[in-house]
Structure formats: structure tokens, C-alpha cells
Amino acid sequence: MGLELYLDLVSQPCRSVYIFAKKNGIPFEFKHVLLFKGQHKTEEFAKVNVLGKVPALKDADFTLSESIAILLYLARKFKTPDHWYPSDLQKRARVDEYLSWQHVATRLCGTKVFLIKALAPIFLDEPLPPAKLNGALEDLNGVLKQFEEKFLQDRPFIVGNEISLADLVAIVELMQPVAAGCDVFEGRPKMAAWRRRVEEAIGKDLFLEAHEPILKPKDMTTESLPPEVKEQLKQSLLKYLK
Structure with a gap:
């Protein structure tokens, strides 16, 4: 099983991981986790990241969360050019x-x-x-x-x-x-x-x-969200903005 990256590019930490992997030719399977559909809160995704957040990485039996940790893991594993994370x-x-x-x-x-x-x-x-x-x-x-x-x-x-x-x-x-x-x-x-x-x-x-x-957002709408997921996301937003 190859490297899997669970991302939604609406999220800035996901974008940094995506750009870094693509720019450096790192082979990975893009697993799109739609935040606006609550897919990061599902039982299935919890098997990859129990924290219920993206980005997440799965490399065979190894899983990893947090964008900075993922970036450093990719830089070290794939020995990307030194300027990204200098040896100096x-x-x-x-x-x-x-x-x-x-x-x-x-x-x-x-x-x-x-x-x-x-x-x-x-x-x-x-x-x-x-x-x-x-x-x-x-x-x-x-x-x-x-x-x-x-x-x-x-x-x-x-x-x-x-x-x-x-x-x-x-x-x-x-x-x-x-x-x-x-x-x-x-x-x-x-x-x-x-x-x-x-x-x-x-x-x-x-x-x-x-x-x-x-x-150019296309999916930033709550129309297709189940009411319970919409309410959960609403409460998370209110809590964050306190």
C-alpha cells in the first residue's frame, strides 16, 4: 500500500502538504476529505486520524496528523532538496x-x-x-x-x-x-x-x-449537509470565534 494523504484544500495546512508533495514529485494517493460535508467526523476517517482533523497521512500501517509533522516526515523520507529544510x-x-x-x-x-x-x-x-x-x-x-x-x-x-x-x-x-x-x-x-x-x-x-x-469556492455551502452535521460545524465555529 502506498502513501495516502487525506486533504481538503479549503484548509491551509492541507494546501502546504499538497503543494510540497506535488512540487517534489512525491508519489501519493489524494484522499479528498470534504470538510463541508463533515467527512472528517466519520467513524471511517477516525481510523486514520482519531482527532478528526485534516491533513492526515497514512503510510502502510503508519499514520500521522498535524501538517508540520507531515511536512517534516515527507522531507526526511523522500530526501527532498536541502533548501526546503536546510541541513545547515x-x-x-x-x-x-x-x-x-x-x-x-x-x-x-x-x-x-x-x-x-x-x-x-x-x-x-x-x-x-x-x-x-x-x-x-x-x-x-x-x-x-x-x-x-x-x-x-x-x-x-x-x-x-x-x-x-x-x-x-x-x-x-x-x-x-x-x-x-x-x-x-x-x-x-x-x-x-x-x-x-x-x-x-x-x-x-x-x-x-x-x-x-x-x-473560487464551489463546495462552500451547507445545503447538502445533514442537519446534525451542520449544527456540529456551527457550534465548532462559534466556539472558535469566542
Whole structure:
């Protein structure tokens, strides 16, 4: 049995795994887990990931969850080019630094803006107070300032002259608010230039392929959801946005 990746490209952690695997020619079977149909909450999926989240990896009898762990596993197993996760001690430490920081920074804030602007109108019966979005945007702007000043600085990429896992994870996180109509690159020429370099390093076709589900959403609807699944997702959203 070959490598299986359980993904839904609406999710930014899934996109980073998908892009990395495709860019590096890693052979895998794409198992599409539709979040908007509640497929991540089924008993069948729990056999792969009891946490009920994507992405997930299955390699024969070995299973793994959490996108960063999956990226590092793929990089090591398939011996991908060194620039992704450098063997140089200090460069690798810079990658680790960003990957450790992003969970409560770019990912958290970008996801919150996306949920408020794109998903809340779909799942909730009434709009959230404007103050909720304003607060999320304020938090995101603070994180973007930190990203520019601390992690990007004046370098072409986060670690130096070549793309790394840090850049890959960062770009998919920052595309999340973009998909909701909040262009985080507008008025930030340094970040905009970085985005262009990252897209070119990934390949524009692959970049667009991976982001199409959120830039041109087709399945973001609750019409086909069973009532109990819709309510479960609604409560999860409300809990997240408290």
C-alpha cells in the first residue's frame, strides 16, 4: 500500500502538504476529505486520524496528523532538496523558529479573518458584530508587522536566498484572508515581492491549483449537509470565534 494523504484544500495546512508533495514529485494517493460535508467526523476517517482533523497521512500501517509533522516526515523520507529544510544548523533553526511561531500568529489570525468573513455568513443565522471582524483585522495587522520585521526583513525568503518550508507554510496562511477579500499584500511592497518570489519558486500553475478551492469556492455551502452535521460545524465555529 502506498502513501495516502487525506486533504481538503479549503484548509491551509492541507494546501502546504499538497503543494510540497506535488512540487517534489512525491508519489501519493489524494484522499479528498470534504470538510463541508463533515467527512472528517466519520467513524471511517477516525481510523486514520482519531482527532478528526485534516491533513492526515497514512503510510502502510503508519499514520500521522498535524501538517508540520507531515511536512517534516515527507522531507526526511523522500530526501527532498536541502533548501526546503536546510541541513545547515542555523538555517534549519530559522525554519523551526517560524514553524513554531506561526500556530498562534499567521495561522491563527489569518484563519479567524477567513472564518468571520467567509464562513460565518454561511453557517450562522445572523451576522457577527462588526467589532468581531475589526478586532480580528487588528490582530492580523499586528502579526503581519511582526512577520515583515522579524521573519522576512530584507531577505528574498525567510531563511535567505531560497524557498523553505517556512515560506511555503507562510504563503498558504496569508492567502487565507486574501480568499475572504482581505488583501494582506496591498500596501506592503516587501511582502508583495516576497509573494511573487514564492509563487515563482512553487510554480504558478501549482500555486493556483492548490488555492482554487478557496479563491473560487464551489463546495462552500451547507445545503447538502445533514442537519446534525451542520449544527456540529456551527457550534465548532462559534466556539472558535469566542
